[in-house]
Amino acid sequence: MTVYTKQWKKEKDALAKAKAQRNKYSKSQAQALSKDKNYTATIKDTSADISTLKKSQDYYWKVDKAGGKDKNKKTTKKWVKRKKPRKLTKQEQANLASWQKQHDVAQASQKKLRATASYKNAAAKRKKAQEKLNSATTKLNKLKQKRHKQALSRIAKQRQQNAERFMAPHANIHATNSMTGLTVFLFAQTEDEDNESDATTYPIDQDDPVVDHVRRSGKTITVTGFLYGQSAGKKLWSKATASETGVSNSGLPKKSTQQQYRDLLKWQFAGTELVYKSDYTDTADMKMQHIYYKHLFMTGLTKTLGHPYSDMVQISMTFQFAYKAKVKSSTNSKGKKGAKGHYVGAKKIKVKKGMTYASVAKKQGVSVKQLEKWNGSAKKAMKVGKRIQVSSGVYQAKSKGSTGYSYKHLAGDNSSIIKKINKQLRKK
Numbered sequence: 052m053t054v055y056t057k058q059w060k061k062e063k064d065a066l067a068k069a070k071a072q073r074n075k076y077s078k079s080q081a082q083a084l085s086k087d088k089n090y091t092a093t094i095k096d097t098s099a100d101i102s103t104l105k106k107s108q109d110y111y112w113k114v115d116k117a118g119g120k121d122k123n124k125k126t127t128k129k130w131v132k133r134k135k136p137r138k139l140t141k142q143e144q145a146n147l148a149s150w151q152k153q154h155d156v157a158q159a160s161q162k163k164l165r166a167t168a169s170y171k172n173a174a175a176k177r178k179k180a181q182e183k184l185n186s187a188t189t190k191l192n193k194l195k196q197k198r199h200k201q202a203l204s205r206i207a208k209q210r211q212q213n214a215e216r217f218m219a220p221h222a223n224i225h226a227t228n229s230m231t232g233l234t235v236f237l238f239a240q241t242e243d244e245d246n247e248s249d250a251t252t253y254p255i256d257q258d259d260p261v262v263d264h265v266r267r268s269g270k271t272i273t274v275t276g277f278l279y280g281q282s283a284g285k286k287l288w289s290k291a292t293a294s295e296t297g298v299s300n301s302g303l304p305k306k307s308t309q310q311q312y313r314d315l316l317k318w319q320f321a322g323t324e325l326v327y328k329s330d331y332t333d334t335a336d337m338k339m340q341h342i343y344y345k346h347l348f349m350t351g352l353t354k355t356l357g358h359p360y361s362d363m364v365q366i367s368m369t370f371q372f373a374y375k376a377k378v379k380s381s382t383n384s385k386g387k388k389g390a391k392g393h394y395v396g397a398k399k400i401k402v403k404k405g406m407t408y409a410s411v412a413k414k415q416g417v418s419v420k421q422l423e424k425w426n427g428s429a430k431k432a433m434k435v436g437k438r439i440q441v442s443s444g445v446y447q448a449k450s451k452g453s454t455g456y457s458y459k460h461l462a463g464d465n466s467s468i469i470k471k472i473n474k475q476l477r478k479k
Contacts, residue, residue, distance in 0.1 A: 059194060065190070069180065070184060072184075076176070076177075082169075083164060083167065090158075093154070093412075094161070096419075097150040100420070101147065101151060104150075105147075112128055112130065113130075115129075150419075153418065198231075206229065221329070222237045222242075223235065223327075223328055223329075237277070238276050238277045239275070239276035241275045242329060243273040248266060249265070250264070269371060272370040273367070273368070274369075278363070280308045280311075327344050346372060349368060349369070350371045351369030352368050398441050399441065401437070401438050402432075402435055402436065402437050408422050408429045411441060425439070
């Protein structure tokens with residue numbers, strides 16, 4: 052639940068604009084950048100193949116297997132220098148010559164391409180756009196860090212005030228990466244922790260089952276307590292009581308219980324990572340236990356309306372302790388049209404007699420290694436009449452208020468893909 056200030060919106064808009072500008076090129080610029088990317092991939096792949104093969108002439112892998120007298124010994128593998136360089140086989144010599152030729156052709160073509168005005172303009176535009184994007188990203192990240200630091204300071208002050216005013220297990224909940232300092236306070240009654248593990252068991256004859264593996268399945272925190280608003284606090288703690296005990300309703304939040312409850316619901320529905328911390332009191336005559344956990348996700352929230360005061364509600368919450376996974380997005384490879392642009396699938400060609408991976412790679416501007424990655428070994432793929440993949444795809448992101456498309460090229464694209472895009476767009 053982030054409060055978007057004017058500065059926040061300004062930085063967000065600048066970042067979005069920088070991203071859009073980075074991916075927006077003319078047709079000739081897109082072709083130049085795509086070709087350069089393919090040449091770079093070919094040079095990199097062939098260089099790696101050549102280096103590995105040449106190294107195998109002077110070195111070999113020595114495998115020291117586990118076992119023997121030393122039971123703790125593990126299998127190790129290392130390069131050992133040969134006494135005399137080995138002679139390459141005819142196939143290896145042919146491969147080396149082919150890789151070297153591909154490498155030299157790609158390097159010469161890339162040098163020629165980078166001397167053209169179209170590539171220079173595209174590279175300069177890309178560099179400038181990337182610098183703006185980096186700058187916008189840095190500014191937004193600094194703003195996030197600043198707001199997070201301010202939020203934690205605000206939470207700490209609220210926590211200290213409430214700990215001083217209330218001699219009760221007064222817990223507080225806030226977002227782990229809070230940008231606002233929003234805190235919900237709870238007069239906790241019970242705090243339970245439940246740890247679970249899964250044990251894999253196997254039955255055996257005439258005896259109890261055995262366990263070969265125990266795996267931790269989760270940690271669950273269950274809390275019950277009350278939310279109070281200021282109107283209920285005035286009824287519960289009078290001025291006389293406040294003067295005697297130091298407890299008053301002034302420490303309660305200005306929000307009503309329903310507003311506080313809605314904040315909890317938003318956290319639950321949004322899957323917000325939370326921090327739960329109950330007060331810890333240690334005095335001469337009194338000590339109270341507490342729970343303090345980060346990385347909690349609310350999996351259950353129950354409200355009970357069984358008490359007389361209108362601004363007081365009993366709730367029960369269940370939390371699951373877990374770390375948030377980092378998920379990487381994958382590229383659409385099915386050639387489907389998206390709502391924000393148009394994706395053209397990978398190019399495929401039909402194998403004709405006499406074709407080889409090397410000849411196809413040279414003609415399509417890709418490496419042999421890329422063809423093997425897309426289609427498998429040449430023995431299976433290079434059969435007359437069979438279709439093989441010779442590129443990945445191109446995604447066209449259509450900008451708002453414009454009929455033009457900007458081109459975002461994926462690995463293995465070439466100018467023939469651009470023609471295919473234009474042909475499909477004209478059919479729309």
